[in-house]
Amino acid sequence: MPSHHPLPFDPIDRAAQLWQDRIGPAATMAAVTNIMRVQQILQSSVDAALRPHGLTFARYEALVLLVFSRQGSLPMNMMGQRLQLHPTSVTNIVDRLQADHLVERNGHPTDRRTTVVTITEAGRQRQKTATVALTDIDFGLIGLNDDETAQLTVLLTKVRRSAGDFS
Amino acid sequence: MPSHHPLPFDPIDRAAQLWQDRIGPAATMAAVTNIMRVQQILQSSVDAALRPHGLTFARYEALVLLVFSRQGSLPMNMMGQRLQLHPTSVTNIVDRLQADHLVERNGHPTDRRTTVVTITEAGRQRQKTATVALTDIDFGLIGLNDDETAQLTVLLTKVRRSAGDFS
DNA sequence: ATCCAATAGTAGGACGTCCAACCAGTTGCC
DNA sequence: GGCAACTGGTTGGACGTCCTACTATTGGAT
Incomplete structure (x- = not known):
């Protein structure tokens, strides 16, 4: 802030x-x-809540994505699509997560171009504790009731669809 | 994008x-x-529209703020308050605007700590043409009618007030 | 079969944001 | 008056985002 x-x-x-x-x-x-x-404002609140856990929101989102995936692993380009990030941003984020031993990089079995990112046990732990920290502060979003939060999502989703974010 | x-x-x-x-x-x-x-998404659209004019949204906002001010000049700390930016961000933005000869830095007549930023004639021109470029693309906000845009503003203003952004 | 376009990832650079640390100047309090 | 606390601004570093350019690999079209 x-x-x-x-x-x-x-x-x-x-x-x-x-x-x-x-x-x-x-x-x-x-x-x-x-x-x-x-x-x-939200970025500041969220990053402040995550700082004690050594994470930023961008890295947190990447961890969540991996936790949600079946094998706990995804190719980098898939991560970029899901997180809506430029390939270079994915490289950046994975670099830092890897330096923290929260994920691993491995080669793809059949396509030697692609790199597969796998979450480690430490990564799963970190994601859990970070999630507690975030839900404790409601992700920084305060002042809206459930109805208004839903309205906000509807409006913003409309904007994203118009912008061609998804179809 | x-x-x-x-x-x-x-x-x-x-x-x-x-x-x-x-x-x-x-x-x-x-x-x-x-x-x-x-x-x-908005940042990308807006920056793309401004790039041909050698501006970013952050710098554009600073120019608009100066144009709106009575004398076309403001102390840096005032700019930080109005734009809700960290002092170092103001320094960064003013550096770049000054390098482009769109603003000048001058000393304050009575308080030698403060630096007064003044928009130049070139800065006023640039702001005008950039504004045309932005209004042409509706600031990147598409897919909402006037009513929905107003709703969005109401919801987000509520969030900002709750976060202590103003009172 | 071969070549060329498309794809996956990375490197280097620009920009904006923040924080911590710092210096210069100012103000207030005794 | 003088010293301490505060204020205004800058510097240096971290981070995340993007872009351009590059390498390696793949796959399709001829």
């Missing part, structure tokens, strides 16, 4: 008013700015 | 189903993951 005190007003809302007067589609700008800012 | 083809299913929704079965508060996790992903 950036170390500053809360403002006595909403800077996004104030900017929107100025936009309205001077520029144009203030509502869209406000929504976009809100998403950017909320993401930043 | 990460260079991969869209999946035939929603990976966030699928993960939520697995959470439901095995872990717990799947709804919250899904909402958080959605925010993270939508932010990423």
